[in-house]
Amino acid sequence: MDYVYGPGRNHLFVPGPVNIPEQVLRAMNRNNEDYRSPAVPALTKTLLEDVQKIFKTSSGTPFLIPTTGTGAWESALTNTLSPGDRIVSFLIGQFSLLWIDQQQRLNFNVDVVESEWGQGANLEILASKIAADKEHTIKAICIVHNETATGVTNNLATVRKILDHYQHPALFLVDGVSSICALDFRMDEWGIDVALTGSQKALSLPTGMGIVCASPKALEASKTAKSVRVFFDWNDYLKFYKLGTYWPYTPSIQLLYGLKAALDLIFEEGLDNVIARHARLGQATRLAVEAWGLKNCTQKEEWYSDTVTAVVVPSYIDSSEIVRRAWKRYNLSLGLGLNKVAGKVFRIGHLGHLNELQLLGCLAGVEMVLKDVGYPVKLGSGVAAASAYLQNSTPFIPSRI
Numbered sequence: 001m002d003y004v005y006g007p008g009r010n011h012l013f014v015p016g017p018v019n020i021p022e023q024v025l026r027a028m029n030r031n032n033e034d035y036r037s038p039a040v041p042a043l044t045k046t047l048l049e050d051v052q053k054i055f056k057t058s059s060g061t062p063f064l065i066p067t068t069g070t071g072a073w074e075s076a077l078t079n080t081l082s083p084g085d086r087i088v089s090f091l092i093g094q095f096s097l098l099w100i101d102q103q104q105r106l107n108f109n110v111d112v113v114e115s116e117w118g119q120g121a122n123l124e125i126l127a128s129k130i131a132a133d134k135e136h137t138i139k140a141i142c143i144v145h146n147e148t149a150t151g152v153t154n155n156l157a158t159v160r161k162i163l164d165h166y167q168h169p170a171l172f173l174v175d176g177v178s179s180i181c182a183l184d185f186r187m188d189e190w191g192i193d194v195a196l197t198g199s200q201k202a203l204s205l206p207t208g209m210g211i212v213c214a215s216p217k218a219l220e221a222s223k224t225a226k227s228v229r230v231f232f233d234w235n236d237y238l239k240f241y242k243l244g245t246y247w248p249y250t251p252s253i254q255l256l257y258g259l260k261a262a263l264d265l266i267f268e269e270g271l272d273n274v275i276a277r278h279a280r281l282g283q284a285t286r287l288a289v290e291a292w293g294l295k296n297c298t299q300k301e302e303w304y305s306d307t308v309t310a311v312v313v314p315s316y317i318d319s320s321e322i323v324r325r326a327w328k329r330y331n332l333s334l335g336l337g338l339n340k341v342a343g344k345v346f347r348i349g350h351l352g353h354l355n356e357l358q359l360l361g362c363l364a365g366v367e368m369v370l371k372d373v374g375y376p377v378k379l380g381s382g383v384a385a386a387s388a389y390l391q392n393s394t395p396f397i398p399s400r401i
């Protein structure tokens with residue numbers, strides 16, 4: 001039996017798509033509208049201004065593209081680079097692997113810097129490559145800020161420092177799919193040229209909108225980049241931006257109103273409070289994992305991710321069985337281990353519109369499943385460690401106190 005009806009809610013703890021807040025669901029529950037009426041451009045203008053805030057940029061130009069994270073990748077690459085361009089890209093898990101595959105299929109010359117899964121991007125190798133590249137043959141650095149498959153967060157400020165130190169002009173392209181709106185992300189301060197995310201992650205929207213933000217340098221590069229692009233051509237958007245009508249093709253009206261509601265919620269809480277909330281939920285999850293006597297797939301504290309934790313299971317347990325049983329028995333959706341770590345890890349997503357008690361419910365569910373599959377866990381041990389920490393650290397909704 002593959003599907004079992006269960007009363008109550010599904011506990012969605014995959015690292016995206018994530019839960020959609022009621023306010024967003026209600027905002028999206030509406031009819032279609034004529035996107036050429038004056039109302040939709042007015043809404044779009046506000047959205048573009050608000051979106052800049054979540055990237056922490058004042059000079060970046062945002063594009064709201066009907067696509068997913070994968071399309072946003074393609075938009076970033078094809079608008080700024082030409083076939084044959086040398087790019088340095090870091091392979092640290094399934095999503096960086098998929099981006100590299102796309103880079104290769106788009107005919108870039110990809111210089112892959114590989115690390116063991118569970119480690120962050122090797123920035124020492126980056127420094128040596130940049131130092132050696134006196135001729136500036138490297139045209140771009142591509143990095144996944146938060147590798148969702150292993151729960152590893154890379155240090156973007158260090159990438160910028162390396163480029164600045166050697167006064168290297170390479171473009172800095174960042175996948176922020178499981179970081180933007182949840183982790184500290186500073187497009188302008190870190191000199192990021194293209195940053196991107198997908199609506200179904202920390203923004204807590206349905207899937208279907210890729211949000212890409214281009215620096216003035218990236219826009220300049222797009223004028224000479226020779227990669228073939230049609231649907232993802234920024235220029236088509238820019239023409240309509242100038243006209244004040246904004247849309248080269250039909251946007252999803254429902255997603256636009258959903259985005260407005262999602263951003264309103266984020267600004268009401270305060271972006272930095274949202275980021276602090278993710279830090280607390282991430283830490284609570286890690287404390288639970290420790291209390292269970294299990295290991296975090298992330299090998300060093302400096303790479304710990306506050307949006308997803310990949311938990312390593314003992315070799316006598318198949319982590320896919322944990323995910324399967326969690327869903328079937330407890331209506332709890334956990335993330336599978338992907339590719340190299342399939343069967344070895346399961347993932348707890350703790351991003352998006354989420355609070356402490358929801359997370360504790362998930363942790364209680366994980367404990368029960370662990371026991372079911374024969375792992376000697378003390379029921380309540382992870383919940384106790386996480387709740388003690390949460391209760392004693394500063395809460396994230398000051399207005400409720």
Ligand SMILES: Cc1ncc(COP(=O)(O)O)c(C=O)c1O
Pocket residue numbers: 016068069070071095144146147148149175176177178198
């Ligand atoms: C870090 C990262 N990048 C890119 C993607 C691909 O996004 P999508 O599945 O929306 O195309 C994902 C998906 O989970 C992701 O986690």
